[in-house]
Amino acid sequence: NAGVMQNPRHLVRRRGQEARLRCSPVKGHSHVYWYRQLPEEGLKFMVYLQKENIIDESGMPKERFSAEFPKEGPSILRIQQVVRGDSAAYFCASSLNHRGLTDTQYFGPGTRLTVL
């Protein structure tokens, strides 16, 4: 079985451009989570989605960031008008169910975004 897939693995954008990060969860998983890892910091939760619904976006900046998980296709994290401070590794995780930590989140390899 394929694990969580993220693409691209590396993304370079200039300030002001848009960044679009894709995440294909483990087959059959309907819960997707996005995390951001900044240098010298731990992983920070951004958003939790279940097919077609945003369940918790408390960790996502209110402006420029959006996320979706459509009925068909991968989950997308979109960052508009990127700034240098958006440079980070973005990780997606998926789980089969959502019952707190009793249901394992499987992480993808991440997308490393560099903003010039």
Place this chain on the structure above:
Amino acid sequence: TQLLEQSPQFLSIQEGENLTVYCNSSSVFSSLQWYRQEPGEGPVLLVTVVTGGEVKKLKRLTFQFGDARKDSSLHITAAQPGDTGLYLCAGESQAGTALIFGKGTTLSVSS
């Protein structure tokens, strides 16, 4: 605010040595998880501890959950170069919708 503090931040040891890394909080967690992350990759789950005082063993790795469920430790016996990586602890947020991570311990084992 729920925070998980990990110590030490960096650890560099020789092959064959033993080590312990710690994960502490002022908050009670229903359970804690330990992950290992290698450079350029995502975190991989090692273990979940659920019951206060619980001890779990995974080959040379021993995980312990504090009685009060506010802290955890990871002990590695006879470390090997293959143990090199970033070790992260994580707990469930109060809302139950996300994982809260510590900043991690970067372990380097040289032969």
